[in-house]
Amino acid sequence: MDFTILIIIIGLALIFDYINGFHDAANSIATIVATKVLTPFQAVLWAAAFNFVAYFISKYLIGEFKIGNTIAKSVNEHFITLEVILAGLVAAIIWNLLTWKMGIPSSSSHTLLGGFIGAALAHAGAFSAIFDGQQIDVINYVKVIPTFLFIFGAPFIGMIVAYFITVLIMHICKRANPHRAEKWFKKLQLVSSALFSLGHGGNDAQKVMGIIGAAVICYHMNMQDVAYTSLASADRFAHFVDDWYWVPLASFVVIALGTLSGGWKIVKTMGTKITKVTPLEGVAAETAGAITLYVTEHLGIPVSTTHTITGSIIGVGITKRISAVRWGITISLLWAWVLTIPVSALIAMGVYYLLTVFL
Secondary structure (H helix, E strand, C coil): CCCHHHHHHHHHHHHHHHHHHHHHHHHCCCCCCCCCCCCHHHHHHHHHHHHHHHHHHHHHHHHHHHHHHHHHEEHHHHHHCHHHHHHHHHHHHHHHHHHHHHHEEEEHHHHHHHHHHHHHHHHHHHHHEEEEEECCCCCCCCHHHHHHHHHHHHHHHHHHHHHHHHHHHHHHCCCCCCCHHHHHHHHHHHHHHHHHHHHHHHHHHHHHHHHHHHHHHHHHHHCCCCHHCCCCCHHHHHHHHHHHHHHHHHHHHHHHHHHHCHHHHHHHHHHHHHHCCCCHHHHHHHHHHHHHHHHHHHHHHCCCCEEEEEEHHHHCCCCCCCHHHHHHHHHHHHHHHHHHHHHHHHHHHHHHHHHHHHH
16 A cells, blocks of 8 residues: 555656646746747747756756755654655645646745645644644754745845846946847846756756655655665665665656746746846846855755745846836735745645545
8 A cells, every 4th residue: 555655646746846847937937038038939948958957967066955855854754654745745736736727926845845744734633732732843843944934035035136136237238239238138048047947947856856755765664674774864865866766867857848838827927017027137037046046955945936036036126116016916926925835734734634534
């Protein structure tokens, strides 16, 4: 039975990975489509290629998958079961599809984390324990708190970096021929969107790796596999990456295929509704977003590529004037960001209780 559940989890995780790709395709192509540098099809093809290239950078240049490790260890291992992971995944898929349908650029990272935590809390009977005055340490706060903080930290960093990059570029190019400068920035957008797509692939594909890794480790521990039980908890994820070497590759391939499918409703929101974006501003926003993603990946903090690029687009908007940003849309997005983790957690709890009836 455990092996069957493991196979289902891997299948659903890769489905989530695919959904993540087309849900978040807008993040790396919205500005390049809005400025008409590439057609929508050309843009998703460009982004998908660099999503896949990110695998080789993570594997051979960085040499490890820190974000995957963070996701796998966001819940205390004593409360991780295959049923918990399955419920969390189902909840994440439901929320991702719902927000995609409504054209809301929510965070795939946080819905996955919220689902995982919610299902684990349900498994631990956390609410009953609270009413009984007990304390249960289900959540690994060392891993989770930085992720919570970066719900606001990532877009804020993206906004500040984008603001200063835009101001710097405008200062350098203040005497340039406007027509010639625009042609150059359209070419540079190919570079900046590629950089952001690398960050998107490197960040988001690892989250799926982390969930699959948690499931594989749980399965081998249940089977009393000496190769896993003999290792310290901190070393098991690295062993999983080596032992199940096809999982990282598959995660990057599938997210690239998802990006290739595109997410046009969210492209419209990101590319036109927050603020009008020029090629210069597109370069600044994508470069700022890429820098933020690379720094957080180095620190092993899973952040939302959606939040990051949204903050960056706001940053370039406020260089013109505060009113250039459509704050009504921005506030709606902020509510979606805040609600993602708790709503995903509640959905996961419901799914977990249903699974316990049938499994």
